[in-house]
Amino acid sequence: MLPSQRHLFEIPSDICYLNSASYSPLPRKTLEAGRAAVGRKGQPWTLEAGFAGRQHDRARSAAARLINADADDVALIPAISYGVATMAKVLTIPRGARVIVLENDHSSPVLEWHARAEAQGFAVETVRQPADGDWTSAVLAAIERSGAPPVGLASISSVHWSDGGMIDVDKVQAALRRHGAMFVIDATQSAGVVAMDVKRLDPDAVIFPTYKWLIGPYGRAFLYVAKRHQNGVPLEQTSAGRRDVNSENPVYFGDLGYVGNARRYDMGERDHFISLEMASIGMEMMADWGAAAVSERLGMLTQRMADGVRELGVNVLAHHLRAPHVLSLGMAGGISKELVAGLAAENIHVALRLGRMRISPHVYNDEADTDRFVAVLAEKLGG
Numbered sequence: 001m002l003p004s005q006r007h008l009f010e011i012p013s014d015i016c017y018l019n020s021a022s023y024s025p026l027p028r029k030t031l032e033a034g035r036a037a038v039g040r041k042g043q044p045w046t047l048e049a050g051f052a053g054r055q056h057d058r059a060r061s062a063a064a065r066l067i068n069a070d071a072d073d074v075a076l077i078p079a080i081s082y083g084v085a086t087m088a089k090v091l092t093i094p095r096g097a098r099v100i101v102l103e104n105d106h107s108s109p110v111l112e113w114h115a116r117a118e119a120q121g122f123a124v125e126t127v128r129q130p131a132d133g134d135w136t137s138a139v140l141a142a143i144e145r146s147g148a149p150p151v152g153l154a155s156i157s158s159v160h161w162s163d164g165g166m167i168d169v170d171k172v173q174a175a176l177r178r179h180g181a182m183f184v185i186d187a188t189q190s191a192g193v194v195a196m197d198v199k200r201l202d203p204d205a206v207i208f209p210t211y212k213w214l215i216g217p218y219g220r221a222f223l224y225v226a227k228r229h230q231n232g233v234p235l236e237q238t239s240a241g242r243r244d245v246n247s248e249n250p251v252y253f254g255d256l257g258y259v260g261n262a263r264r265y266d267m268g269e270r271d272h273f274i275s276l277e278m279a280s281i282g283m284e285m286m287a288d289w290g291a292a293a294v295s296e297r298l299g300m301l302t303q304r305m306a307d308g309v310r311e312l313g314v315n316v317l318a319h320h321l322r323a324p325h326v327l328s329l330g331m332a333g334g335i336s337k338e339l340v341a342g343l344a345a346e347n348i349h350v351a352l353r354l355g356r357m358r359i360s361p362h363v364y365n366d367e368a369d370t371d372r373f374v375a376v377l378a379e380k381l382g383g
Contacts, residue, residue, distance in 0.1 A: 001297055001300065004365065006366060008285075008364070009364045016349065017364070018359045018365065020213060020325075020362040021161065021213075021358055022360075024214075025364065026217070026282070027215055027281070029285075030278045034217070034278050038274055051273070052273070055273065055277060055280075056076060056266075057071070058280045059222075059279055062279075062280045062283035063283055065283070065284075066287055066291075067191065067197065068196070068199055068200075069198045069224050073227065073261065073262045074222050074224050075262045075264075076276075077221045077222065079108070080108035080221060081107070081108040081111075081112070082221070083108075083205065083223040084112045084155065084207065086235045088112045088116055090229050090265075091204065091229065091232075093122045094150065097122045097150050097151065098122065098125045098148065100127060100142055100153070100155070101154075101155055102129075103129045104162055104354055105156060105157050105160065108188075108207075113153075113155055123149065127142045133318065133321045135160060135167045136166070136167050136168040140171060143172070143175045143179065144175065150181075151176065151181040154172060154176055154181065155184040157187075158189070158194065161188070161353070162354040162358065163353075163354070164323050164327060164358065165317060165321055165322060170201065173201055173202070183203040184204055184205045184207070185203050185207070187206050188207075188209055188212060189323065189326065190213070190323065191208035191214060192213050192294065194291060194324070203226065205223060205225055205226065205229070209221040210282055214283050215286065216275075216281070216283065217275040217279055218275075219275055220276060224262070225262040236267060236268045238268045241258055241264040241266060243256075243258070294325075295324045298361055299325070301361045302324060302327040302361065303319070305359060305373060305374055308371070309329060312377065313331065314331050315329070315330045315331070316330075325360060327359040328357065328359070330355070330357075334356075335357045337352060339357070339381075340357060342380050343377065350373075
């Protein structure tokens with residue numbers, strides 16, 4: 001099993017950080033690269049002519065490697081919301097169709113469709129949070145609901161951010177395909193930890209940022225677009241998205257045709273010399289460890305905590321329904337802010353999400369962290 005990688009991070013021994021689903025710490029290697037990159041930006045005359053292009057290619061390739069995509073099928077974007085807005089412009093939802101979203105899903109894969117529904121003539125259907133935690137069955141039931149309008153699209157997270165519920169994207173994609181519907185996946189809480197192969201799965205789009213599980217900076221994200229959708233109009237009109245708009249040529253606007261791949265969807269002002277390299281390093285580290293090894297280690301840690309809190313009067317999603325790296329605890333009446341704050345006062349950092357306590361370890365955590373969490377939680381609950 002992959003051992004703890006705490007030595008690669010600047011995390012003091014007294015800190016028990018179990019909140020990667022919010023923000024992950026940066027590895028030492030990434031911090032060093034960021035400091036060096038700030039220095040380069042302070043002396044831009046030191047940048048070689050091909051520096052920006054190499055940065056773009058490295059990040060694009062690192063992101064593609066995580067989901068077994070071709071690099072040219074990946075666009076450089078700033079956020080999940082940007083990626084969803086791009087796909088909403090590219091995809092055509094038939095009038096009278098349904099767009100399926102999850103109740104209490106994060107805002108990014110949801111709000112764009114609400115904003116477009118009336119004007120474009122489709123309905124947004126919200127799959128209610130299932131009492132038994134089985135999101136996959138709930139989504140499949142919505143897709144197959146008898147007598148309902150046709151499904152045009154599902155825009156959902158692969159792991160629900162609040163309760164850690166896992167959505168089986170293979171089963172959902174199979175159901176959507178039977179109905180001729182499209183699939184946009186927000187992989188924010190799964191990329192790099194839960195294996196995904198877009199060449200096998202064939203979704204219409206997959207979007208993920210780096211600041212959570214990919215141990216990278218804020219403001220860097222990636223959009224995979226299936227080849228069948230690489231002929232759309234981008235969200236922004238940029239020189240990089242065109243075949244030949246180049247300031248070094250005698251004629252600036254040489255060819256206004258779009259490039260023939262997902263690079264046409266790149267964001268404007270994409271030369272993030274500092275954070276783009278930092279994002280690449282984190283993604284490369286995650287890919288080198290491999291999703292299977294990371295998932296196995298984090299699944300061991302969350303199960304260790306689940307076993308430890310079993311007698312404390314909290315409820316946990318069944319093992320087969322939850323993601324391996326996210327543990328969500330509930331109590332009658334809900335988890336209080338005071339309990340989460342009390343843990344933080346003991347240097348144990350978790351998150352309060354929709355009345356539940358979300359615990360999300362990463363490769364820098366070890367068994368001592370999990371045992372300390374259980375012991376202090378038991379003390380706070382009077383166990």
